[in-house]
Amino acid sequence: MLNTSKVKYSLRPGLFSGLMSLAGTAMASGDIEFNTDVLDLNDRTNIDLSRFARSGFILPGTYSMVVQVNAQPIAEQSVVFYPPDNDPKGSQACLSPDLVEQLGLKASGAAKLTWWNNGQCLDLQGLPGMEVSGDLATSTLTINLPQAYLEYSDINWDPPSRWDEGVPGLLADYSITAQSNYQNNRGNRNNLSGNGTLGANAGAWRFRADWQGRFERRREGEAKDQKLDWTRYYAYRAIPALKSRLVVGENYLYSDLFDSFRFTGAALSSDENQLPPNLRGYAPEVVGVAKTNAKVVVSQQGRVLYETLVAAGPFRIQDLNDAVSGSLDVRVEEQDGSVHSFQLDTAGVPYLTRPGQVRYKLATGRPSNLQYNGDGDFFGTGEFSWGVSNGWSLFGGGITDNNYHALSVGAGRDLLAFGALSLDVTQSQATVWNERLAGKSYRLQYSKHFEQYDSQITFAGYRFSEKGFLSMSEYLNARHYGLNGELGGRGGENEDGERIDDWKPIGGSKALYTATVNKQFRDLGATVYASYNKQTYWDRPHTQRWNLSVSRYFNVGTVKNMSLSLNIYRTLEYSYKDNGAALTVSLPLGRTGTLSLDAYRAAGDNSFSSRFSDRLDARNSYQLRASDSSASGYLTHMGDQADIDLSASQQSGNSSLGVSARGGGTLTSHGAALHRTNSTGGTRLMVDTGGVPDVPVRGYGSPSRSNAFGKAVISDISSYQRTAASVDLESLPNNVEATQSVTQLTLTEGAIGYRSLDVIAGEKAMAVLRLEDGNSPPFGAQVKNMKQQDTGIVNDDGLVYLSGIQAGGQMAVSWGGAEQCILTLPVVLPADGLTDALQLSCRKTATDQSLPVPPVLSGQPTDTENTSS
Template structure:
């Protein structure tokens, strides 16, 4: 005889999904019959397998689920299941119009969907080949859609319909550097400098205020007591329907045709970061050599963009924002008191556009100074690029105010395997000091990513300007600073002045950037060259060359030889430097370097050893015949901290510290955290109130604070981001039932996701009802947060997790909550050998009966069937 159990109303499988293998017959009429003879149970009549008996059935209700489209997570949200109109005993996921809008359907397919429940839900059955299924075991709603119905997507990039604007919140980000330098001749100097962003998010809008400041020696300087200044107030938002970014307030003109200057007004620009990664531009790089542990400051027109401490030796800054354009000022402050400055002219790739598309940039406002004062008349500018065909793009634009106008037109050509090239010409007309000036400027650009040849970026640019050609920024300088840089009247003409010639007018600009790998030789070459010539002042130029090669010598493997050279010439500075370094690995992660540096004065030869203490801490120590230095970098949960110290015999000693971090406040909580870019995108992870849970994005993990909140800042905008619990570093009394989440955030968004984490001890327990009977086999136990903590085995035995002394847990079977258990205040030393005996107190609705079979709330048919 074979005993079978037939159940008509079910949940989908949970942690005991393996029980589906007990099915004695094939699925028929929506029911699954379990062969209970294979279960080693003392009482086969007291079983509740309702959660596992009906394939695909979800009890009507609302569940928190991760929505997946073609196996790619889209979002985590509440999904409601209702009985469909044609099957009152079944259930179907209600796909709301908002949820369907995130699937990335093409407009024609989305418009043809049928609705049910009065328009509350949409039905995908009208799209052939589409499947929708739910899995409570993994809390996922799986949607399979043919690719022909979907908008364009790429690896790690989602269409705009899936972007997440984040939650409302406040943020404060900072980057601080403090230094104390004692020089034998000048005494002690102290300085504190920093920059950062204060902001608020409301819907799609990002409100931001940038600040920067510097204090020297803790006392007032000639500039007065005020050292902190707010460099910019602005607000921006994404406009996905236009693939654009709208910004109002104080801004810099980011143009592919005209030079950059500061203004107050509004700008609407096509946003490259909203495009798939293979269609985006690149960010500028800053390369140099530090003679000592040094502070590097990158600024533009007085506004600090980047500030950091670097260890002695070559440095390369690659994490500048790709929206930065124009000329950058780089200042290297050495700990021996010397200062090295140079400029970098950032290059833009040829202005090409995909066939049939139009990219544009519009702006209007008044030019302003860093101190927020107006410095010009109202201007307007616009530019576009139109993809005519697969190979050609046409672009152009104009900029004008009452005394200045410039027009530009050009064309770009995709040379396929040979890269891309563009040529444009700009005509300007300006009236300054009662004189009209007119001239042309010609520009040629070339760019190519030679992936097959391991060349990451190659750029070459040339621009020639006639003597009377004025860019907008040159026009503003001429109008307000005159011939010799002395500020004149804004509108009056100075009589007796000779024929006006622009001071420092550009003549020609040459730019080349190359990054090449030679895999057969184990070598990498990076080179850049910038030269700017002028009509009536000396030229400026800078070139960098970095060559590195890996090789083996006998039994010593992975040695490296690197050469870094630079030369910089400006009208008030000339300098060059060279660093030759030989490195060999020591131990598992250490590196010993021997460095010859032509720019180190008394210390041309030095030895350095660098190593990692762990994933969060690294250090470098160095010594030469007359000096010693040390550098320590710590990646903390609340901030990144760098320490540096150095001394030189008879000359100086110094100590420096920098900290970079931020704080984020949302309606769900607050946390201090590391930060990548001030005011940038971030993701708050809620670990259900459990502290010290390690979570990570792409970099090192960070741990949740005392309130169970952590913020991950190493994520990008408009690209699919994963955040996960670091299971290898979980505390012993914590387990994660949901460890991974994915989403795509817009620029500046504060994302929010919760991960199911259970905290508490683990122990065996025996559950008993008031009449000493046991809950049925397969009953579930949950804590007050509705997290699964165990499933009842034979005779009431259950292995519980997440045990908190004195708390309550709820036992459910038959699709309803039945009774509660109160955990003891003193837990056993060994939860596996000393089982807890727990009384399960019936809930009020079930006080009338203690028969488990009667309490199931669902019809159960037990039959004896011949085998």
């Protein structure tokens, strides 16, 4: 058997140097004549260079290729190459009608299209300046088009013609938190809480069911707060032609003019996510401080939007959905048993629209409530924004039912260098408990990004409401609870005759102030973040929440990248007050560790502690914290199937243990996989590695590895934004090779995308090929596995470096444009690897019963002449 090192030596000059030194001339579409005298070959008569004989020539057939339009990848799909009528020896890519639709042609360009091959292929002459070329080495079909033919596109955004609705499938996402607390005087308190989404996709439709639950046990055998609610059943889909989103079922009103409330019905609205990124809004942020390892729950009108464990210290939640609007309830449950909560009013940027465009939102149905279902008469609402000119926008809308009417009008102005400003006024009329209330509400909004100063007023707003003004949600609460939360002599029943035993303050809003500011001082290495919310009322105490965060990086002597951060907050809600501050000094320790010294003041108490945080690797990080009266630990693991957080603490005889998991499962006709996720029910991409397990696939952050069936799911993908998934080549197992490592696509909201990556699994080794007559295949012959993946090119005297060698597998050898014979690989491969060249026989048919069984390789040299496979 030949020595591998000698084989590799003869391969280099024979194939690579020889082909690079080819002599001859070639016209753009003419044949190339090779001077084979420059090739270092023993037999110059046994050569097959047909695949290289014409510049850019691709044999007629079907190929899986990534299509690029003006250097931007748009999709991976099958492309057929046909010989054109005027050149039977040539080949030309067939651009099918489905592919042409994805090019994003303007209507004027589409009108010029002509076709050939019975209307199945685009005639390139119909669009002057259009060029198409294929490259099998990179599996790429390159299309160059004059920009005048194309719709608007962005570096990360594609026009609707390129959007992918995904494949049909099922999904189940969850976020679960379990905590166990022991207190000396109260015993054990265990609770399990969570929320999630079940869903199904069919075409463009997304069907979803949201759930949330809580189970708490305080003493043995006694259950408290055991509850499971299905909070929403709904379906939605994108309507690209209208840049809008249709939702039917249980929903929340997401309005730029009116407040949010729950209802059952239908809504059709312009979808900002379908616009280019620079025209979209932003998602709200939740900022606070946790005294200990804590659970943070963000909800709205009783529906849990977000739940997670956070480590002790300042926290900042930035991954809420940007469709959320209105007031959010934030609850921080400390592991020592204390709880503090506050309300946060989400902000919206001024309601501006591009010149000539109209944005709208329409909805109808019946208001509903998680606690008492039906909650009012059928209503209808509509609003719009019209871009009148390059700087002005007019907007307005109305909402009405049998006893409530509201009308709003306003105008917005783009002040260019000075930001954007809008002003609107809303008039409401309501009849509640036989009383008629009417009033106006005025609102002013401002937004500005000062790029030259690295600062941004994300939002600043002011609203003033007259005493008789009621929003829709205040009107609905008044129907149920009574005006100002009093049932006064009405026998404890609401207007619908339902018995009411609880109490809730209603209406009476006077003024609302909101502001959010970001500022970076790059020269000082400092960042400032501030937010302010204040709500005043006509007939009860006001509520207030403000937060200020300041951080700065600096050096002290030889210690680099130290940081100082200060977080101050104040919450005032009716009779509840909570003032707090956290001061942290951090310095690097070790290669990746950080040592922090913390000083807290919360609820009138002072505390001091030290923390050490570090990461074990790219997927695991931890934090240890200690003070004079407590100790705690926090571990975060980013797994392929779920994200897991573990926390434990001990304080003054009280101990606690907590764990949270966030993940999901996705099932399609192509396969199934468990995966991590943060946004339940969101958009995701299933990547198929061709049945090869343990392939690292990267979307963002740490890569996920394909499961035992060769499937991996990348979740939390941005809708309507170009997304790339790739094989992490640096982390590939030694016996795996990726011939196609990157794929790109743009998915619609909630879609389950599907893409396959060309991955070859198996051993690699040199081999010597022999035909049945003892000769070798010609120089330049191709070797492919049964998946039609290229695994090698034959060199001089039948030498070939093969990849993807599987025990007992088969490969095909092709030359002259056709498959000529089949290789059968050994049924058992040596445990210590393939160190010697394989001797393989190439048979005319793989099913020939006379074929001998391939021998078991022992790794020992054998007589080359007597080896048949």
